[in-house]
Amino acid sequence: MLSKLLRELIEGKEPDRAALVRLLTLERPDELAELYAAAYAVKTREVGRLVRLRGLIEISNICTQDCCYCGIRRSNERVTRYAMTKPEILAAARLALEFGYGSVVLQGGERSDPAFVDFIEELLHAIKTISGGRLGITLSLGEQSGETFRRWFAAGAHRYLLRIESSNPRLFAAIHPSGQSFENRLRCLDELRLAGYQVGTGVMCGLPGQTADDLAGDIEFFKTRDIDMLGMGPYIPHRDTPMGRDFDYRPARQLEAGLKLIAATRLALRDVNIAATTALQTLAPDGRERGLLAGANVIMPNLGEVGHRGDYLLYEGKPGLDENAESTRRALLASIESIGEGIEAGAWGDSPHFARRLKR
Numbered sequence: 001m002l003s004k005l006l007r008e009l010i011e012g013k014e015p016d017r018a019a020l021v022r023l024l025t026l027e028r029p030d031e032l033a034e035l036y037a038a039a040y041a042v043k044t045r046e047v048g049r050l051v052r053l054r055g056l057i058e059i060s061n062i063c064t065q066d067c068c069y070c071g072i073r074r075s076n077e078r079v080t081r082y083a084m085t086k087p088e089i090l091a092a093a094r095l096a097l098e099f100g101y102g103s104v105v106l107q108g109g110e111r112s113d114p115a116f117v118d119f120i121e122e123l124l125h126a127i128k129t130i131s132g133g134r135l136g137i138t139l140s141l142g143e144q145s146g147e148t149f150r151r152w153f154a155a156g157a158h159r160y161l162l163r164i165e166s167s168n169p170r171l172f173a174a175i176h177p178s179g180q181s182f183e184n185r186l187r188c189l190d191e192l193r194l195a196g197y198q199v200g201t202g203v204m205c206g207l208p209g210q211t212a213d214d215l216a217g218d219i220e221f222f223k224t225r226d227i228d229m230l231g232m233g234p235y236i237p238h239r240d241t242p243m244g245r246d247f248d249y250r251p252a253r254q255l256e257a258g259l260k261l262i263a264a265t266r267l268a269l270r271d272v273n274i275a276a277t278t279a280l281q282t283l284a285p286d287g288r289e290r291g292l293l294a295g296a297n298v299i300m301p302n303l304g305e306v307g308h309r310g311d312y313l314l315y316e317g318k319p320g321l322d323e324n325a326e327s328t329r330r331a332l333l334a335s336i337e338s339i340g341e342g343i344e345a346g347a348w349g350d351s352p353h354f355a356r357r358l359k360r
């Protein structure tokens with residue numbers, strides 16, 4: 001019985017691989033509703049009903065990597081490339097303070113040249129200075145050397161997001177060019193942890209060739225690696241990429257895959273931070289709210305101005321391209337209120353899992 005399994009998971013039982021596969025393959029609407037309700041119960045008990053906000057600053061779409069699914073991959077010549085300047089980024093960070101977002105995420109295409117590494121280091125010092133240390137800073141800037149991770153940590157970053165994309169090495173290899181290795185991702189995740197960061201990872205779901213067993217393996221990977229935070233979202237095709245061309249794209253199916261993965265992960269990992277990603281909102285206007293109701297507790301509202309938003313398209317159909325930081329914020333607050341949740345204002349918003357991990 002599904003109800004019995006869900007009750008045991010709510011009470012703290014660890015799901016085994018077969019139980020995870022079962023959750024991830026549910027399809028009946030009444031059973032899905034039960035799954036989401038169970039995950040929501042665990043979420044409210046473990047991390048509360050206050051959404052943690054991170055202001056997202058998409059600092060640049062210049063990328064040296066060539067991921068087969070991503071719209072800003074190096075080989076996509078149709079993209080107009082941009083890089084925000086330091087004053088532009090600092091203005092966005094000030095908005096985050098003004099809006100009470102508590103922390104920012106600097107996300108961008110991957111670069112590891114010395115000029116870029118120095119630029120980020122200076123930027124981190126500057127954000128710390130203008131905020132008097134009040135703004136938390138997460139980086140999402142791809143694979144780097146251990147030395148770079150350590151320098152950026154010393155300069156004030158304390159969380160880092162680096163998705164593994166798939167914990168199945170064969171699937172990872174199928175969606176990346178041969179020069180990009182699974183082993184290097186693992187090395188980066190190890191070095192981030194050693195450098196002292198709260199480490200976030202995640203995967204895409206609904207990928208061609210991906211099975212429920214792969215996703216169950218992903219959840220076990222998060223657990224084994226003692227991950228603090230997660231960003232997971234459905235794959236959405238982009239026509240100017242090798243993978244986007246003849247994908248059988250059904251938005252409702254992708255959305256359901258994303259919600260199931262969030263719910264199963266909440267039931268298995270309990271006290272971590274899980275983001276309701278923009279990919280969910282791309283698939284349905286209320287996708288992020290549904291993510292929160294399926295167990296997510298973090299949202300990353302875009303702090304960017306209209307100008308660059310249309311050039312940061314990892315996939316097609318991304319919403320909010322005609323919004324600015326203020327209208328994004330208003331829409332977000334309304335949607336959070338619509339499901340009876342509130343926001344955690346002004347705090348860094350670390351996961352309870354991180355605090356517990358430090359005490360162990």
Ligand code: 5AD
Pocket residue numbers: 069070071163165203204233234235236237238279314315
């Ligand atoms: N669909 C969904 N997610 C994508 N990402 C990149 N391209 C796509 C896409 N086409 C995700 C990857 C990456 C993160 C920044 O965005 O998981 O790690």
